[in-house]
Amino acid sequence: MACNSPEPISPPPLEIPVIDISGYLRGEASATSAIVSSIASAARAPRFFQITGHNVSPALIARLLTCLAAFFALPLKTKNSIHRNKSSALRGFEAVGEQRLEEGFSDCKEGFMVGPERSAEDARFLQGPNQWPKETEAEGLKEAVLKYFSEMRALSGTMFRLIALSLGVDEHYFDEFATSKDSIANCRAHRYPPASEEVAKNSRGIGAHTDFGALTLLLQDKIGGLEVFHRPTQTWHPVEALEGAFVVNVGDMLERWTNNHYASTLHRVISPTSGQYRYSVAFFNEGLLDQVVECIPTCLKQGDIPLYEPVSVENHLRDRYGKSY
Numbered sequence: 001m002a003c004n005s006p007e008p009i010s011p012p013p014l015e016i017p018v019i020d021i022s023g024y025l026r027g028e029a030s031a032t033s034a035i036v037s038s039i040a041s042a043a044r045a046p047r048f049f050q051i052t053g054h055n056v057s058p059a060l061i062a063r064l065l066t067c068l069a070a071f072f073a074l075p076l077k078t079k080n081s082i083h084r085n086k087s088s089a090l091r092g093f094e095a096v097g098e099q100r101l102e103e104g105f106s107d108c109k110e111g112f113m114v115g116p117e118r119s120a121e122d123a124r125f126l127q128g129p130n131q132w133p134k135e136t137e138a139e140g141l142k143e144a145v146l147k148y149f150s151e152m153r154a155l156s157g158t159m160f161r162l163i164a165l166s167l168g169v170d171e172h173y174f175d176e177f178a179t180s181k182d183s184i185a186n187c188r189a190h191r192y193p194p195a196s197e198e199v200a201k202n203s204r205g206i207g208a209h210t211d212f213g214a215l216t217l218l219l220q221d222k223i224g225g226l227e228v229f230h231r232p233t234q235t236w237h238p239v240e241a242l243e244g245a246f247v248v249n250v251g252d253m254l255e256r257w258t259n260n261h262y263a264s265t266l267h268r269v270i271s272p273t274s275g276q277y278r279y280s281v282a283f284f285n286e287g288l289l290d291q292v293v294e295c296i297p298t299c300l301k302q303g304d305i306p307l308y309e310p311v312s313v314e315n316h317l318r319d320r321y322g323k324s325y
């Protein structure tokens, strides 16, 4: 008698912590130490967490998602008129299939990139003017994106203070890197087109990757599809779409800076199969181009050696961006 093949065992769910940071924002000392220790443990494993209790208003988030949906619904020709190829700073629209983050898959997503406004004369790598659609084509988009950008920059600064405390360095250790006017931060909004179950299984909304910069704060709508890789069991796990929360993940630069104390984690997006588009907005904080990233002293235990050569932020980013486009 033939043996029945065993049912495939599904991996146990991966718990992705949700950390309420409101106590820190209110200046409460005991809440702050609990938040800092939750961050310290979440950033070690699973290296992905979500935050709530921030000050970004739900009304602004709703307005942003509405304006983005209207923008992405414009004809491709209109969106291509502000294509990122026309920008030395990679700002503007990118079409489905133009980025490739995982070998063998082109990302099935559209993107719209925005950063701090800077004149063309003053441009540097990833710095320069934004490209906007005409106000008549995308009413309110510019205002909503810029307002969101400035709130996310402040929130990212807050997260860097908490990360600094969690690493045992001065609370303001990363302030200049994370929040000065020259620091590289950018927002990339995404629209993921729906696909059939069959197509979604064999393609990627966004291919498996780790983020290039220091810290990412991600807003996702309620459709779901973001997955994170758990290295010990080599399995993928969904990241629950929680209204009002931001997903936080460590990027490669912070991994290098902390000598792998905090490491970046592979993640990907599976195309939506519910028949609806999925929207998300990532805020990447990549810091000052001339900053040298080298092992933070508190991350080097006695007897340890730095695992990475010092590198400037600019060289690190040029290398990573160069490989994905």
Ligand SMILES: O=C(O)CCC(=O)C(=O)O
Binding pocket: 188, 190, 206, 211, 218, 220, 226, 267, 268, 269, 280, 281, 282
């Ligand atoms: O859309 C998402 O949920 C993830 C986006 C992402 O990983 C990225 O832009 O780096």
Ligand SMILES: [Fe+2]
Binding pocket: 209, 210, 211, 267
């Ligand atoms: Fe990512």
